[in-house]
Amino acid sequence: MALLPILCYPDPKLHTVAQPVLSVDARIQTLIADMLQTMYEAKGIGLAASQVNVHERLIVIDISEDRDAPQVLINPQLVWTSVETHLNEEGCLSVPGIYDGVQRFDAVTVSALNGEGQSCVIEAEGLLAVCIQHEMDHLMGKVFVEYLSPLKRNRIKKKMLKAQREDER
Ligand code: K1U
Ligand code: ZN
DSSP, rough: OOOOOHHHHHTTGGGOBBBBBOOOOOOHHHHHHHEEEEEEETTOOOGGGGGTOOBOOOOOOOOTTTTTEEEEEEEEEEEEEEEEEEEEEETTTTTTTTTTEEEEEEEEEEEOOOOOOOEEEEEEEEHHHHHHHHHHHHHHTGGGGGGGGGHHHHHHHHHHHHHHHHHHO
C-alpha cells in the first residue's frame, strides 16, 4: 500500500471531470487500497480519486467511529434525492483547515459498483448522504468552496496559496 499525495485547492487539476472506471481490475484494487490508506492517514471520512490526481469515477468513504467500515463506490450515479435539504458544516482534505456550510439533500440513493465490481444500491442519510454528495462533486471537478460566496472563496484561495508558498520554503 502507498500514501498518495492529495491535490490542494486551488490546483486546477481538481476541476477535471472524472471518466468512468472501465474495469474493476488489479490496478483499481491497488488504487482503492492506496486511497483508503491515504484517507485514514489524513483523518478524512471520504476521498475521491480526483483528489489524488486520478480522474476516474471512484470514491472511498468510512464514516464509522472505529474507522473499520470502508465503503467503495465505483461509477456512482444519483438515482434519487430527497426534497428536503439542510445546511451542513463541511471540510475537505484538499482545502485543509477550512470549514463552512453547504446546502445538501438530506437523503440520497446512489447506484454504483462496489470494490469487487458488483452492482449495489446505497440509501444514505445524515453524514453518509452529505459525504457522498461532497465526493460526487469532486468527480465532477467541483470543490465545496465553489458553493460559497466569491468573497469567501477568494479569501480561501489567497490563504491556501500563502500556506503553499510557506510550505515550499
Ligand atoms: O473529500 C474530502 O475532502 C474528505 C472530506 C469529506 C467530508 C467531510 C465533511 C463533510 C462532507 C465531506 C473530509 O473527510 S474533511 C475532514 C473530516 O474528517 C470532517 C470534517 C468535517 C466534518 C466531519 C469530518
Ligand atoms: Zn473534499
